[in-house]
Amino acid sequence: MPSSIAIHAAIFTAGAVVGGGIAAAVANRKGRPIQPLSVQTTDKGNQAVALTAPAGLPVLKYGNPGPIADPLVRKAYVAAYDRRLRHPAWTAEHLSLASLGKSALSNSLDPSESGDRTKSSFSEDLSIPAAFRARLQDYFRSGYDRGHMVPAADAKSSQEAMNETFLLSNIAPQVGDGFNRHYWAYLEDWCRRLTGTFQDVYVFTIPLYLPKLGPDGKWRVIHEVIGNPPNVAVPTHFAKVVLATRPSTPSTPHLSEVSTGAFVLPNSSIPDEAPLESFVTPVEAVERAAGLTLFSDEIKEAAKHICKTTKCQVIVRRFDDARKNGRQVKAITAPK
Numbered sequence: 295m296p297s298s299i300a301i302h303a304a305i306f307t308a309g310a311v312v313g314g315g316i317a318a319a320v321a322n323r324k325g326r327p328i329q330p331l332s333v334q335t336t337d338k339g340n341q342a343v344a345l346t347a348p349a350g351l352p353v354l355k356y357g358n359p360g361p362i363a364d365p366l367v368r369k370a371y372v373a374a375y376d377r378r379l380r381h382p383a384w385t386a387e388h389l390s391l392a393s394l395g396k397s398a399l400s401n402s403l404d405p406s407e408s409g410d411r412t413k414s415s416f417s418e419d420l421s422i423p424a425a426f427r428a429r430l431q432d433y434f435r436s437g438y439d440r441g442h443m444v445p446a447a448d449a450k451s452s453q454e455a456m457n458e459t460f461l462l463s464n465i466a467p468q469v470g471d472g473f474n475r476h477y478w479a480y481l482e483d484w485c486r487r488l489t490g491t492f493q494d495v496y497v498f499t500i501p502l503y504l505p506k507l508g509p510d511g512k513w514r515v516i517h518e519v520i521g522n523p524p525n526v527a528v529p530t531h532f533a534k535v536v537l538a539t540r541p542s543t544p545s546t547p548h549l550s551e552v553s554t555g556a557f558v559l560p561n562s563s564i565p566d567e568a569p570l571e572s573f574v575t576p577v578e579a580v581e582r583a584a585g586l587t588l589f590s591d592e593i594k595e596a597a598k599h600i601c602k603t604t605k606c607q608v609i610v611r612r613f614d615d616a617r618k619n620g621r622q623v624k625a626i627t628a629p630k
């Protein structure tokens with residue numbers, strides 16, 4: 295191996311775009327309008343930046359171990375894949391009325407209305423090296439759903455866009471009943487409905503591993519790993535972090551009002567009655583737990599909490615039950 299070998303370092307163009315690349319003029323007062331957000335587009339393709347190890351690092355003469363966060367730049371989303379856990383480290387989407395189309399506002403979670411999803415099927419992501427890839431057989435009979443991080447219903451713009459949400463690099467193991475098929479789906483629906491109130495909605499989805507306090511007073515992270523041999527880690531929690539913008543006033547359409555909010559849900563069955571506000575968590579807490587920087591300090595200072603600028607309330611829809619019992623849709627209001 296030549297000593298001057300190019301090392302592929304854990305850097306890529308796309309990842310920095312949505313989180314770090316949000317450029318905004320600074321406002322220092324809470325809730326004050328700030329300049330429009332500009333997010334660089336990521337249509338440059340799916341290319342990792344290969345860095346040459348700086349000269350004079352003889353320790354890395356024979357190789358740089360990484361880590362590598364595989365850049366996943368897709369039609370409807372951008373994500374980073376975690377090779378150790380074998381699910382996304384995070385996914386990011388930009389939702390708007392235009393990106394979703396009208397069907398998004400029909401408030402329907404009925405899979406039959408997401409017509410094209412029947413033409414998609416789960417598949418392994420061949421762009422991930424085999425040793426680090428999540429496999430279909432890992433999920434088979436694991437007892438967990440293959441939970442979309444970027445929901446299929448957010449990617450209706452084309453069949454290709456939807457297909458990309460079915461790659462296992464966009465999937466993490468989720469409890470099915472009461473979570474993936476219910477409360478988590480209500481939360482995804484709430485994110486889509488934000489486009490009725492806000493011009494632009496940015497959604498980050500982040501699997502988390504949170505420590506739990508044991509009877510001996512020590513904190514431990516305990517999680518399952520599915521597959522045989524064990525391969526894909528099962529997160530203890532999932533976070534949705536949203537940033538939504540709209541013109542601050544009709545007369546100042548160039549100034550954006552920015553709202554943010556983070557919701558952390560346990561990977562377990564959640565009762566329909568649970569108020570969405572009960573899952574509100576500071577964005578900083580999600581960042582610390584995930585080791586990620588989602589928003590700049592400027593955004594954090596300028597943003598209002600989204601539960602103050604719109605209703606933090608999910609719409610409960612139980613299709614399976616509804617079909618059986620003809621049950622009506624009911625809305626759960628957060629207690630004040």
Ligand SMILES: *[C@@H]1O[C@H](CO)[C@@H](O)[C@H](O)[C@H]1NC(C)=O
Pocket residue numbers: 413414415416453454457
């Ligand atoms: C989408 O996926 C299905 C099944 O996995 C495949 O048959 C179809 O060709 C794909 N369509 C596109 C546009 O990639």
Ligand SMILES: CC(=O)N[C@H]1CO[C@H](CO)[C@@H](O)[C@@H]1O
Pocket residue numbers: 469506517518528529530531560561562
């Ligand atoms: C399947 C699984 O590990 N579920 C866990 C999800 O996270 C909550 C909170 O830590 C646990 O209580 C569940 O057991």
